[in-house]
Amino acid sequence: xxxxxxxxxxxxxxxxxxxxxxxxxxxxxxxxxxxxxxxxxxxxxxxxxxxxxxxxxxxxxxxxxxxxxxxxxxxxxxxxxxxxxxxxxxxxxxxxxxxxxxxxxxxxxxxxxxxxxxxxxxxxxxxxxxxxxxxxxxxxxxxxxxxxxxxxxxxxxxxxxxxxxxxxxxxxxxxxxxxxxxxxxxxxxxxxxxxxxxxxxxxxxxxxxxxxxxxxxxxxxx
Numbered sequence: 001x002x003x004x005x006x007x008x009x010x011x012x013x014x015x016x017x018x019x020x021x022x023x024x025x026x027x028x029x030x031x032x033x034x035x036x037x038x039x040x041x042x043x044x045x046x047x048x049x050x051x052x053x054x055x056x057x058x059x060x061x062x063x064x065x066x067x068x069x070x071x072x073x074x075x076x077x078x079x080x081x082x083x084x085x086x087x088x089x090x091x092x093x094x095x096x097x098x099x100x101x102x103x104x105x106x107x108x109x110x111x112x113x114x115x116x117x118x119x120x121x122x123x124x125x126x127x128x129x130x131x132x133x134x135x136x137x138x139x140x141x142x143x144x145x146x147x148x149x150x151x152x153x154x155x156x157x158x159x160x161x162x163x164x165x166x167x168x169x170x171x172x173x174x175x176x177x178x179x180x181x182x183x184x185x186x187x188x189x190x191x192x193x194x195x196x197x198x199x200x201x202x203x204x205x206x207x208x209x210x211x212x213x214x215x216x217x218x219x220x221x222x
Contacts, residue, residue, distance in 0.1 A: 002043040002086075005059070008056070009057065009076055026058075027047075033066035035064075038064060039063060044062075046062075048103075068082030095190065099190075100190070100219070102215060106135070107206045107207035108124065108205065125180070139188070142196060143193065143195030145188065146186060146187070158187075161185045163181070164181055165181075200216075
């Protein structure tokens, strides 16, 4: 079973502000919604924060139904409890040729090869053009193509609607973690339904524990 959940986050609460500004804290809070023996073979635990003006919504994809009270009681509103739905019926309806609106939060990076043959250095893509090209080159591997980048229906295109640099500490480590998170919005066409299902459940790219990798789809309207 795979579930899709949503939880409104209250930025007026201290814990709400902490979760919104600290990916490590949010990661821990999201994991605490699932039993420790949760199996992630089919679907891993992914999360993303969407912001519309001053409203913040946490989206979670996971392998079973989470106990969202863990987050709602500390960082949300009791009058607006989180909601979870079975994701499988939607995933099963995906077919090649379908067109969808999408949103993806990701960590677009590139690897710079080392001169001595050792492991290369991973650095973030900085400009929005670089970030869009990063997604364009990976779309096919994840079962879709971006509308507008193939010359079809040019009014639908992918844009980076948000880009931010995050810096936080992981656990008790004194060394801070730095990553760049970009939000992509656009339209896509399904090319490989099986692969797209896997991407929706397993995520795309790096830093998936820290609010990156979660792709969601919505009806494409004119």
